[in-house]
Amino acid sequence: ETVLVGEFASQIGVPATQVIMSLMKMGIMANINQHIKYETAEKIAFEFDKLVEPLQKEEEKEDVVIKDDLEEDLLPRPPIVTVMGHVDHGKTSLLDAIRNTKVTAGEAGGITQHIGAYEVYVNNKKVVFLDTPGHEAFTQMRMRGAQVTDIAILVVAADDGIKPQTIEAISHAKAAGVPIIVAINKIDKEAANIERVRQELSDNGLLVEEWGGDIIDVPISAKKNQNIDKLLEMILLVAEMEELKANPNRPAVGTVVESNLDKGRGPVATVIVSNGTLKVGDPVIAGTAYGKIRALINDKGKRVKKAPPSTPVEILGLDEVPMAGDRFIVMQSDKAAKAIVEKRRIKSRDERLEASSKITLEDVFDKMQKGEIKELKIVLKADVQGSLEAIKQSLEKVSSEEVKVSVIHGSVGAITDSDVMLASASNAIVIGFNVRPSASVIALSDREQVNIRTYRIIYELIEDIEKAMKGMLDPEF
Numbered sequence: 001e002t003v004l005v006g007e008f009a010s011q012i013g014v015p016a017t018q019v020i021m022s023l024m025k026m027g028i029m030a031n032i033n034q035h036i037k038y039e040t041a042e043k044i045a046f047e048f049d050k051l052v053e054p055l056q057k058e059e060e061k062e063d064v065v066i067k068d069d070l071e072e073d074l075l076p077r078p079p080i081v082t083v084m085g086h087v088d089h090g091k092t093s094l095l096d097a098i099r100n101t102k103v104t105a106g107e108a109g110g111i112t113q114h115i116g117a118y119e120v121y122v123n124n125k126k127v128v129f130l131d132t133p134g135h136e137a138f139t140q141m142r143m144r145g146a147q148v149t150d151i152a153i154l155v156v157a158a159d160d161g162i163k164p165q166t167i168e169a170i171s172h173a174k175a176a177g178v179p180i181i182v183a184i185n186k187i188d189k190e191a192a193n194i195e196r197v198r199q200e201l202s203d204n205g206l207l208v209e210e211w212g213g214d215i216i217d218v219p220i221s222a223k224k225n226q227n228i229d230k231l232l233e234m235i236l237l238v239a240e241m242e243e244l245k246a247n248p249n250r251p252a253v254g255t256v257v258e259s260n261l262d263k264g265r266g267p268v269a270t271v272i273v274s275n276g277t278l279k280v281g282d283p284v285i286a287g288t289a290y291g292k293i294r295a296l297i298n299d300k301g302k303r304v305k306k307a308p309p310s311t312p313v314e315i316l317g318l319d320e321v322p323m324a325g326d327r328f329i330v331m332q333s334d335k336a337a338k339a340i341v342e343k344r345r346i347k348s349r350d351e352r353l354e355a356s357s358k359i360t361l362e363d364v365f366d367k368m369q370k371g372e373i374k375e376l377k378i379v380l381k382a383d384v385q386g387s388l389e390a391i392k393q394s395l396e397k398v399s400s401e402e403v404k405v406s407v408i409h410g411s412v413g414a415i416t417d418s419d420v421m422l423a424s425a426s427n428a429i430v431i432g433f434n435v436r437p438s439a440s441v442i443a444l445s446d447r448e449q450v451n452i453r454t455y456r457i458i459y460e461l462i463e464d465i466e467k468a469m470k471g472m473l474d475p476e477f
């Protein structure tokens with residue numbers, strides 16, 4: 001839904017130079033031959049007391065239409081699991097332990113290659129693990145509109161308890177609506193205290209089954225290989241409850257989880273097939289890359305001809321390197337693949353010039369009125385626990401009938417990349433109280449169009465949110 005600046009200007013009868021000036025005031029650098037969003041055009045027209053013609057027809061949002069499956073064509077598919085948690089709590093050790101116990105010598109190939117994900121069999125059922133632990137990769141993908149993970153394993157060291165990144169991971173998984181299984185790790189250590197971990201989990205909104213809640217926890221030792229099987233069984237159990245399904249008999253779609261330019265092989269991408277079956281020879285598009293699948297290589301480094309749902313595979317044959325989080329789609333023909341990608345390449349050039357429609361405190365009211373948002377999501381950072389709690393409580397009280405104010409993540413410390421990524425993926429704003437972002441965090445927030453606001457006085461912070469909800473906030477320069 002875009003309009004050409006030149007056409008738009010003549011449509012509302014305003015000189016193009018004036019339109020361009022107004023765009024500049026909104027921070028959009030565009031010339032007469034560029035497209036701007038319809039919503040942007042509406043705003044500009046309003047400034048000049050003009051009305052834009054309503055959209056002729058609801059244009060297709062996606063350039064490729066992916067048909068829905070019939071219920072009867074759907075079959076169960078393996079779960080895709082991400083391991084998250086604080087640094088040094090044992091994420092890598094857990095991924096290694098699972099790989100080593102489950103990829104038996106009996107399996108052809110035997111040794112796993114690093115392709116960004118691997119699969120294991122548990123009671124003859126497959127489980128897929130993403131090999132990049134941590135919530136950064138997870139959220140980076142969500143920022144690009146992709147969600148690959150079905151289940152999150154939260155690793156908490158029993159001798160260390162819940163730490164800042166544990167809390168971050170909980171917020172990120174919750175924001176994505178992904179079920180959490182807690183692996184209480186390092187139970188072999190003398191200082192291990194499982195009950196304390198459960199207490200801290202409950203303080204952070206995760207009540208484990210033993211305490212009457214619905215969160216499954218499994219005490220393990222990644223190092224001593226204790227209870228790894230139990231953890232895997234719990235993953236299967238949760239997967240069954242999720243009723244994960246896909247249709248293997250259709251052209252494949254999925255997500256790029258890793259990519260690089262290989263000297264010998266050209267652009268290489270690891271994809272996870274979310275639906276359908278990917279085959280050698282298929283014409284595919286991924287972001288602004290396209291090509292014909294020349295080879296499929298599985299996590300054991302073996303060439304395969306097909307990849308059914310939930311399979312991670314390396315693909316060769318793309319003409320450029322796609323980005324992690326890009327969707328890949330098998331097209332009917334090479335020609336169709338090429339045509340779509342050519343359009344996308346032009347569009348992505350245009351879009352780089354256009355500010356995105358992420359939320360800012362200034363336009364909360366506007367978006368509220370249009371019914372575009374029902375919730376103002378906030379990532380809150382503060383210098384001390386006391387003010388964090390006080391602000392959180394006051395903020396949530398500001399909720400009105402139209403809009404709920406919710407703090408999707410709140411913790412003590414500076415504003416970090418991870419906060420900006422969470423806000424970007426969740427369309428939230430970041431508020432800092434007595435804490436500031438570093439220059440590199442500001443740069444990221446500019447790129448991601450994430451609104452960061454910092455305050456030193458609680459009263460002013462709350463007042464700004466109240467004003468924003470009433471459309472009375474003065475713009476910040």
Ligand code: GDP
Nearest residue numbers: 086087088089090091092093185186221222223
């Ligand atoms: P990550 O940063 O979360 O990926 O953590 P690592 O897997 O790198 O583990 C950090 C450290 O904890 C390493 O020295 C591991 O050997 C150790 N570690 C991991 N799991 C266990 C465990 O179950 N028991 C003990 N004693 N040490 C562990």
